[in-house]
Amino acid sequence: MKTCESESSNPFAFATCQAGAEIALKAEVARLGSDIRAAFSRPGFVTFKLPADYPLSNPFHPNSVFAQTTGRSLGSVHCDATTSGANQVWNLVQNQRVHHLHTWQRNTRKSPVNPVTPLASAIGQQLLAHLPSDRAPLPLNQIAQRGQRILDCVLVEPGEWWIGSHVANNVPSRWPGGVIHRELPAHAVSRAYLKMWAALQWSGLSITAGDRCVELGSAPGGSSQALLDRGVQVTGIDPADMDETVLAHPDFTHLKMRGAELKRRAFRAFRWLVADANVAPKHTLDTVEQIVTYPGVPIRGLLLTLKLLQWNLAAQVPTWIERIRSWGYRHVRARQLASGGQEICIAAMRHRSLKRIGNARRS
Ligand SMILES: C[S@@+](CC[C@H](N)C(=O)[O-])C[C@H]1O[C@@H](n2cnc3c(N)ncnc32)[C@H](O)[C@@H]1O
Structure with missing residues (x-):
């Protein structure tokens, strides 16, 4: 020895x-x-x-x-x-x-x-x-x-x-x-369930039961499920098909289209916006900016997954954060979550009071 x-x-x-x-x-x-x-x-x-x-x-x-x-x-x-x-x-x-x-x-x-x-x-x-x-x-x-x-x-x-x-x-x-971690629940239709669950734990965003949330890039539906399991009412926007079990949930609505195709005034119905579309970060940011800067859209918090299609995009993270701040979200943080891939998650809040105070939980 x-x-x-x-x-x-x-x-x-x-x-x-x-x-x-x-x-x-x-x-x-x-x-x-x-x-x-x-x-x-x-x-x-x-x-x-x-x-x-x-x-x-x-x-x-x-x-x-x-x-x-x-x-x-x-x-x-x-x-x-x-x-x-x-x-x-x-x-x-x-x-x-x-x-x-x-x-x-x-x-x-x-x-x-x-x-x-x-x-x-x-x-x-x-x-x-x-x-x-x-x-x-x-x-x-x-x-x-x-x-x-x-x-x-x-x-x-x-x-x-x-x-x-x-x-x-x-x-x-x-x-x-x-690493904020839990086992994937048996009913989850994709691993994006864990990604959304971890993003909610990390960001502390106070997305609570009864809130209305829109997700850009929702198919097949794991992250929507994590929100539905919290009692959130979710509208998923995605040109691809949602899983049948997610479609059948009474609090879920699917709009089969791209994020930029929905009339912007329709976003006045939502408090929260999450995005997980597999497009370049600039595309996600351009789409979200068009939505949240439209008059009367009351979206108070964002959880955006931005794909680092090449690692050199990492150098742009501070610029992305500043851009989101310029839309009126004063509290913006970014993190590469272990449950995600080559991407980062950005959490943005208009006010700090939109942060939940509580203990981390395993489930
Ligand atoms: C990583 S998957 C989303 C996974 C999903 N969040 C889940 O929980 O299962 C990326 C999705 O983005 C969708 N997508 C790509 N471009 C889009 C756009 N412009 N608007 C909405 N969805 C888009 C794709 O159709 C694809 O389903």
Whole structure:
């Protein structure tokens, strides 16, 4: 059996992202400050060297678009036996107080959306089995409360773990790996159900039962179902066919056409607009702008999926956000959700009061 070795790597930060998004993430971080340098990187995992005087209290890039989770790096552990690796982990943590342990696998192009794989859970159990006797028991891979410190163990390669910690502040940072996740419900007609569910959790938009919502690009209907399951009345606009079960829902209406074909005054009936059309971002933004700037259209919040048909479109995200602000949506945020593909989700609200206050839930 090989012995384990660990390397201290302060001051470093780590970030995980969708596999393929590393360059977009590095470019985003470079805009934060020229003193931060990208260091070790693998698909779905990037470390950054911070300036020596980087304040310890500063969370590293909490509102990143492309990072799923970020934190301070404590070092890496190389081992071929979980038991000896566990001792190295606790040596790196030293006397730092933590409230949770999150253990998960970095995203690879083949990995499932849920980063808490059976292997990650098993390693987490081993870490807890070797918890130093002077430490209180820790919950494993549970959703943390705001303000709690989380010990992160990222399985980067077999036998190579990166250890870090972060304080839960926004919703994703409370989940293992920053991935808001649940199992796909049996009745869901497409995986877009999970995407809409995660977007609602992340954005906190107060789309509630009885609200009227229009979706551009609704077929076959998974995301409409996630809204219908909340009691929302949904009108789906899409030239393609909806799934029969969605069509049969009493609160669903299908308009078989493109978004730009419906008379704009018809949008006066809706409070919320969501879009998931497989077109270029400019096309989605042009269509939505025509709708929400039309007199009397009261749409108070948006959830827009913008497809990054090429990764270099990532550089335009700040411009897209500014454009949406110019329509009167003062609170605009963007994030690449783990449940989506090569795309970002933008949440926009006219007023902050349109944000739901509540706890993250698994279902
Ligand atoms: C990714 S799929 C949408 C998935 C859907 N949200 C779900 O939950 O199953 C993209 C959809 O956009 C539709 N689409 C493309 N251009 C459109 C447009 N201009 N207006 C409305 N829908 C459009 C396509 O027909 C396709 O069904």
